Amino acid sequence: MEIKAKYKKLFFEWHNPLCNYANRIVKDRSSASDIVQDVFVYVWEKRDQLDLDQNIKSYLFQTTYHRCINHLKQSKIVPLSDDEYKMSNTASDEAEFQREADIYAKKERIIKSLRHLPPKCKEVFVLSRQNGLTYTEIAESLGISKKTVENHMVKALSILRTNLKNLAT
Amino acid sequence: MKITDIIAQYLLSKEGQQERNQLAEWHDDTSKNIEIVKELDSVWEATEDFSDYETFDTNAAWSALDSKISEEPKQPLISTKLLAAACVVLLAGLVTWNLIDNHNTSGDKALPNHTTDDSSMSFALEDESRIWLNSNSEFVQVSDFTETRSVSLEGHGYFEIAKDKKRPFTIDTDMGTIKVLGTAFDLNCDPNTFDLKVTEGKVAFTNKKRTYEISANQRLVMDNGVYVMIDWYDHHEADWRFENLSFDNTPLSEVLTTLSTTFQVTFDNSDNLDLTNCLINTKFNDESITDILSELEIIVNLKVKKLSDTTYEISSLKCQ
Numbered sequence: 270m271e272i273k274a275k276y277k278k279l280f281f282e283w284h285n286p287l288c289n290y291a292n293r294i295v296k297d298r299s300s301a302s303d304i305v306q307d308v309f310v311y312v313w314e315k316r317d318q319l320d321l322d323q324n325i326k327s328y329l330f331q332t333t334y335h336r337c338i339n340h341l342k343q344s345k346i347v348p349l350s351d352d353e354y355k356m357s358n359t360a361s362d363e364a365e366f367q368r369e370a371d372i373y374a375k376k377e378r379i380i381k382s383l384r385h386l387p388p389k390c391k392e393v394f395v396l397s398r399q400n401g402l403t404y405t406e407i408a409e410s411l412g413i414s415k416k417t418v419e420n421h422m423v424k425a426l427s428i429l430r431t432n433l434k435n436l437a438t
Numbered sequence: 439m440k441i442t443d444i445i446a447q448y449l450l451s452k453e454g455q456q457e458r459n460q461l462a463e464w465h466d467d468t469s470k471n472i473e474i475v476k477e478l479d480s481v482w483e484a485t486e487d488f489s490d491y492e493t494f495d496t497n498a499a500w501s502a503l504d505s506k507i508s509e510e511p512k513q514p515l516i517s518t519k520l521l522a523a524a525c526v527v528l529l530a531g532l533v534t535w536n537l538i539d540n541h542n543t544s545g546d547k548a549l550p551n552h553t554t555d556d557s558s559m560s561f562a563l564e565d566e567s568r569i570w571l572n573s574n575s576e577f578v579q580v581s582d583f584t585e586t587r588s589v590s591l592e593g594h595g596y597f598e599i600a601k602d603k604k605r606p607f608t609i610d611t612d613m614g615t616i617k618v619l620g621t622a623f624d625l626n627c628d629p630n631t632f633d634l635k636v637t638e639g640k641v642a643f644t645n646k647k648r649t650y651e652i653s654a655n656q657r658l659v660m661d662n663g664v665y666v667m668i669d670w671y672d673h674h675e676a677d678w679r680f681e682n683l684s685f686d687n688t689p690l691s692e693v694l695t696t697l698s699t700t701f702q703v704t705f706d707n708s709d710n711l712d713l714t715n716c717l718i719n720t721k722f723n724d725e726s727i728t729d730i731l732s733e734l735e736i737i738v739n740l741k742v743k744k745l746s747d748t749t750y751e752i753s754s755l756k757c758q
Contacts, residue, residue: 274581274588277549278610280500281578281590288494302494306503313507376491378629379484381592385574385628388556398485429481430474434630 275321280309283326286373287333294337300344304336326370327363334366382432386425393421497551504549549579554593557684557721560699563587567607568699570596570679572626580610594626596679613660614645623652624676632660635670683722683730690716690738690755701727706751716757 284305291301308329312319319325386394396402396410397418404422408415444460552561552569553576560570563579565587571577575593583605590610599607601620609616611627621639626632634643635657643650643658650665652658657670680700685693691713694705707713716738722730731742731750739756 271581271585271588274586277500277504277578277580278590280503281496281551281576284496284499285494289491292492293490298492298494302499305494306499309503310506313503375484376488380488380491380493383485383488384555385593394485399489426478426481429485430477432628432630433481433484434477 272316272321276313276316279312279321279325279329283329284309286370286377287329289376290330290369290373291333291337294334295340300340301337304340305333308332308336326374327366330366330370330373331363334369379433382429385432386428390421390425390428393418394425397422497553500551549582550577551579552577558679558682560679560696562695562699563589565602565605565607566600568598570700572596572678573682591625592628594624594678596622596624596676598622614643617642617644621654632658632665634658635676637673637676681724685718685720687717687719689714690718690734690740690757693718693734694752697727697730703727703748703750706745706749708751709753711752711755713755716755 287305287308288298288301291304292298295301295304311332312325312329319328383391383394392411393407396407397404402410404415404418407418411418441464444464550561550563552559552571554571554573556573558570558572560568562568563583565583567587569577572594575591575595577593577595578590579588580590581588585605587602587605587607588610589608592612597609597618599618599621603619607618609618609625611625611632612629613627613632616625616634618639618641621641622637623639623641624633624635624637626634634641634652636652636654638654640654641652643652645665650658650667652667655669655671657668659666659668683696683700685696694713698704718734718737720733720737722733725733731740734740735742739754740752741754743751743753745751
């Protein structure tokens with residue numbers, strides 16, 4: 270595969286997880302997007318030194334992290350206290366960034382699986398799991414029976430179980 | 439018989455074949471059920487709070503990034519040769535199909551990416567291969583087709599690949615890579631699914647373990663982690679691509695492109711109508727090209743004249 274192809278594959282795999290990771294640190298969607306874009310420009314410039322075939326996800330997360338910190342410093346924004354993001358460079362070793370990459374890859378996989386649910390099924394599942402509505406509340410809000418809500422939930426769980434096999438690994 | 443009784447019988451008489459079978463069955467079922475409970479638990483836990491996980495526009499970001507890195511003088515991504523080739527393609531397109539003029543005015547060399555939500559779509563690649571993308575799928579063209587034609591797919595698509603022996607067409611999936619020369623096939627793949635149905639020609643699928651060759655009327659499907667090759671003659675299963683065409687604020691230029699690839703017809707836009715500002719919101723379910731064009735005539739006052747079985751002339755457009 271030519272280098273541009275490898276690079277594009279890398280971009281499509283990690284763009285959204287990295288944007289979410291950056292957004293969690295800088296708490297600003299637009300800045301997060303810009304930071305990740307800069308990270309990928311940097312990776313392209315360094316493509317001769319980097320082996321895009323190898324696992325460079327921790328490198329991507331590490332680079333994004335440092336750029337987020339720089340952004341916060343330059344913007345003189347005091348980062349919000351967040352146990353997971355103590356800005357004292359605790360997250361500085363490769364294993365830590367590897368762990369972050371795995372967490373965000375997992376989230377991306379889950380969000381994609383949720384997106385693949387049939388529309389009604391997805392609506393019911395999101396109302397239940399994300400919005401915390403009871404089955405009765407969902408039934409009232411969507412004008413369907415409680416039994417139908419239960420059926421949608423069973424179907425959603427069944428599809429997600431199939432699509433998210435080996436999620437822990 | 440209660441499981442405790444079966445175990446007792448088994449322990450009392452280890453020779454009992456029936457008890458041994460029952461116990462083995464119970465053990466297997468229990469292991470499977472425990473596994474299912476674990477998996478469901480994992481799904482339940484994993485989907486608990488996703489309110490903070492957002493979707494960023496990766497396609498738009500790639501277009502911007504691609505333009506940026508393509509401007510880089512150090513190592514031009516688009517060779518003069520390719521630009522010349524692209525111009526030839528564009529010129530040929532102008533002669534054969536005027537719609538391309540309305541579509542490709544920016545000269546942007548961003549490679550195409552397509553993502554579908556609840557509806558399907560179809561499009562043509564620069565090598566004249568045609569792709570139909572089913573709902574909830576993602577297609578990415580990962581090479582510029584100069585030496586190899588490389589794309590990736592997550593979801594469900596139907597491929598009609600133009601023959602080009604010098605540039606093999608490859609599709610990256612989560613399960614492995616598919617290599618084709620000139621063929622047509624239906625492919626459904628995601629991290630846990632692989633289902634490849636070949637309608638024409640031959641396809642090679644290579645995963646970490648081996649390579650499979652799948653010919654027309656054959657299907658390679660993954661069942662519980664095992665790849666199984668079976669005969670496949672029900673080509674109507676791939677007709678989904680003609681059944682649901684959904685357009686949501688889609689420019690008329692794209693609608694006609696979709697119709698063109700779906701029904702294998704061409705539209706002559708000799709009047710150079712501006713089709714990009716005319717947005718279409720409608721769905722067609724298993725309707726003929728004639729019915730669809732009739733509806734478009736009503737929606738946007740588009741005048742359509744049939745020149746031949748495969749060519750239509752469009753004129754006089756009035757968008758609301």
